[in-house]
Amino acid sequence: MIPALRSATTTTARTLEIVRVVLLLLILGAFVMYPVELFIIGHWLPTWESQVPFWITVPGVLFTVWIFFDRTTPWVRWAFIITMWVAILTGLVGAYWHWIWNMEDTRGIAWNWSYAMDQFHGFRPVLAAMAYTNMGVTGLACIFRAR
Amino acid sequence: MLERWMNATTPEGKTLGFLQNFFLLIAAFGFFFYGVEHWVIDHYMESFWARLPFYVSMIGLPLALAMFFTVHKAVRIPFTIWMVVSVLTGLLGALLHLVWNANDLGVSLFTISGLLESFQVPYRPVLAGLAHTHVGAVGLVVGLTATVKDS
Numbered sequence: 030m031i032p033a034l035r036s037a038t039t040t041t042a043r044t045l046e047i048v049r050v051v052l053l054l055l056i057l058g059a060f061v062m063y064p065v066e067l068f069i070i071g072h073w074l075p076t077w078e079s080q081v082p083f084w085i086t087v088p089g090v091l092f093t094v095w096i097f098f099d100r101t102t103p104w105v106r107w108a109f110i111i112t113m114w115v116a117i118l119t120g121l122v123g124a125y126w127h128w129i130w131n132m133e134d135t136r137g138i139a140w141n142w143s144y145a146m147d148q149f150h151g152f153r154p155v156l157a158a159m160a161y162t163n164m165g166v167t168g169l170a171c172i173f174r175a176r
Numbered sequence: 177m178l179e180r181w182m183n184a185t186t187p188e189g190k191t192l193g194f195l196q197n198f199f200l201l202i203a204a205f206g207f208f209f210y211g212v213e214h215w216v217i218d219h220y221m222e223s224f225w226a227r228l229p230f231y232v233s234m235i236g237l238p239l240a241l242a243m244f245f246t247v248h249k250a251v252r253i254p255f256t257i258w259m260v261v262s263v264l265t266g267l268l269g270a271l272l273h274l275v276w277n278a279n280d281l282g283v284s285l286f287t288i289s290g291l292l293e294s295f296q297v298p299y300r301p302v303l304a305g306l307a308h309t310h311v312g313a314v315g316l317v318v319g320l321t322a323t324v325k326d327s
Contacts, residue, residue, distance in 0.1 A: 039186070039188065039327050040324055040325060040327050041186055041188045041189045041192055041324060041325070041326050041327055042188040044192055044321050044324040045188050045191055045192040045195070047321070048192065048195050048196070048199075048317055048321060049195070051313075051317050052195075052199070052314070052317065055310065055313060055314070062303075066295075066303050069292060069295045069296060070295065070296055070298070070301075071296065146216070149216065150216060150217045150218075152298065154301070154304075156209075156213060157301070157304070163202070163310075166202075167202070170195060170198050170199070171195075173191070173194070173195070174187070174191045174194075175191075
């Protein structure tokens, strides 16, 4: 992204690269700050599911930083794109699990409206997990047609 | 923004148009989504401060939707200003959540342990307020680049 920004010759190309750099900076900040936040709130528990958002941070930070400097090497592009898809899935599965586990802690899994909505704002925040989905989608948008 | 995307002639212009519309959609969806979310989680309470993010969403959503169809300064400038308001609302929300948590717990934010304790209150998540900062920042990128000529 940075080499493309530096070598942009037209106003449009420069603006395009600025948009990409700013949005990538946002998701880089998110990849760094979310694990800190999750650690502070005690999300690191002795189950692998609770540690998934921490592990995704490793390729998330690594390849987001890398893509700032090199977005043309095929395996780096693919590694970044796959990481973003994993982040999208992490968010979706996380939201689903939060909801399911809220139900299991109460009266079991059931999908009638009032009960499901009660559990939707239960102890585990359902939509919070989708922050990772947001980051993944943003990353994919930034790499779209970026060569 | 849609018209600018459709009228783009260069490859860079088309990609820029796509990204601007995509991020505008994220901003619009964010305002809609957080408005509903705040209502669902009972954030809409008596105090003005509790209603503030709801008001920001109520004004931000129509402005974001209008931006899809026109970038006339009568829309673009209020939209861009409102994105700054959204950014500030998020920062203020995070700060207020933190201060109120500390008050509820009776701890000082100027000690490491007090600060960490105030972050861990589950019913008032500190960084959740920053969601509006994120929505505002994404919208601001669109607002500030909305009139770039395709060349």
